[in-house]
Amino acid sequence: MLTINNLEVIYNEVILVLRGLSLVVPEGAIVALLGSNGAGKSTTLKAVSGLLPTEQGEVTDGSVSFDGRDITRVDAADRVRLGISLCMEGRHIFEHLTVHENLIAGAYIHGRAPQEDLDLVYEYFPLLSDLRARTAGFLSGGEQQMLAIGRALMAKPKLLMLDEPSLGLAPKLVQEIFGYIARLNAELGTTVLVVEQNATRALEVAHHGYVMEQGRLVLDGPAAELRDNPDVKEFYLGLGEGGTRKSYREVKHYKRRKRWL
Template sequence: MSTVILKLSNVESAYGPIKAVKGVSLQVRQGEIATVLGANGAGKSTILKTISGILDPRKGTIDFKGENITAMDPALIVQRGLSHVPEGREVFPLLSVRDNLAMGAYTRRDPDGVARDLALVFGYFPILKERALQPAGLLSGGQQQMLAISRALMAAPDLILLDEPSLGLSPKLTKEIFEIVVRINRERGTTMLLVEQNANMALNAADYGYVLENGRIVMEDTCARLREKDDIKEFYLGMKETGAREGQRWKKKKTWR
């Protein structure tokens, strides 16, 4: 069985008097993709912000690679091998694509490794190489999402937190982004914790899933078993028939290793 790389124990987080995360406990195993599903406002993004140190928890502990990182400074968390791709991309719009990628590697002191990873992300996303000297603010939404993921990869992380990577993207671009996410996980062994409203994509890309409602985990299981549960089918997978066909294609791609 894989080693647990990230563990949350009874974590509670709030915005002022509003408690957004209520006693959440979850685990992410090394080399896997885990996903957290839930409606808008369920607390999914808050979990990721709490893990990465953007938001201090009111209660509970967060362990990463066996170390307690609860409420640690975000820069120190990045140095320990955890990168966060935030909701809405949040690229630096006035900086070039190349400079955005350099910002992702700011904690590193291995220029040869940085050069290799730059070539790697250009291989995953060739459009970024073509537009390397352009300001990031001129990229399309999909290209900015590619840049945000690539910027996270430039830190050479052991774990990437992905917050709503499909937000605002067309179905075609969403499919392309998820294909690359799975490819990165399979080829590099990069562990991922994915927050996503597109349940069809998330459950077919990930290995293990958690369902969040009103700040609490109400269900967890392997994604294969979650896809067969009636509640998941009714509330998350009952949107359209194409989702089932898409899922079959993803199952085939999940054999990559």
Template structure:
């Protein structure tokens, strides 16, 4: 066991639990601090883990630091004048904190960024092929078939220009393109953003299937806590650059504070006043 501690939720109670040794985790982030422009602290002393074959959700409001974590994991902080000032990111037993993005992808950690970022002038088929450009033709064909089985709609639109697809279809292409590299860890940044509920259902169903039938490991960054907790095994909640709560997804989903302030259930969704919100902020100080 390590000496690192998290705030863990079991039922409605919160307790401190020791984190398992890093050798048992596919991804281990320890005491991470990220700053932008050498002055703006975006993430402070964050520790989290992803075990093989699990879906781990990273939840919180916009600006909580979730996407910064993914950028650090993917090695792209430098594109926004961000840097890791302290802490470590270990993937499959190797510290990847200072590796360039292409080397991180080569080690099997692949991100689906917020906003899809497809090659808009290319077809669906061409975008998918770009994701598997390092493998031979036989393996490429097998992976294409695998993606088309997950997303039958993409097979129907394989020759369509990606830039003309709906937002949901573009998100399917983005996930499919990432899967073409056969990642050891798939990281998704806000996959439900701007999508209709039916499309979100379809994409999250695929994520659950990838874990249950293919043993996939997934780090899911989401603002939609309700959707994420439905499919996750474990989850972390961030506020103001810090992890304030973590635990098994079902325990978090049934926690009173999480219900009120992240799932929109309970008293907080019934016209609670700002005074009550301030009271909650005082009451939750023990979480941080």
């Protein structure tokens, strides 16, 4: 469904963030994009959604294809019409609107909000149904994240992209949010690309995973294999030998893999 080929992104005409990034998101799959702060994960989602120009960023090389079509230069609104929805980091709901009004706004690109679409969101997030008249700015962090996902679903996406959905949430809520993601994929067939620092939760629901460092991919494979990979355990799951975390320089295997960076 989504193919990123040799993508290069520059901010302010000088800051190179993505360095020849290539990845594939198959239709009907959940793909996790992992990495530390500054690795380029959010920039990847903005390149796919067409939001780079709002932050003085631009694609200078490579391509982005969605559903067999090159969308590298397509306007962001047109990408939403094609079936791409992004839940940005920090949720970015309309705080002054009610929960119900937020959901209606999510369907704006299609001209109206069919009742069956609203009913579907309330079915998946019954708490939002109870809070439909509540001003969104007064919701808890977990409720706002549910609302952000629900609003994205109102656009009827083929590809749902989530940027740090666990950010600022308690562990129990994180588990709930990823449970919703897995259910949407299994029951609706929604293709999902999720960017996460919580590698444990992301790899539990993902089918495939990629690990980014400094704007490039250093690892990828089936989620189960990444969970068992010693480097991923060491640096992203906190499961190093003896229960202690080492520096990158002390792990020769990791250094060999990163030498070309």
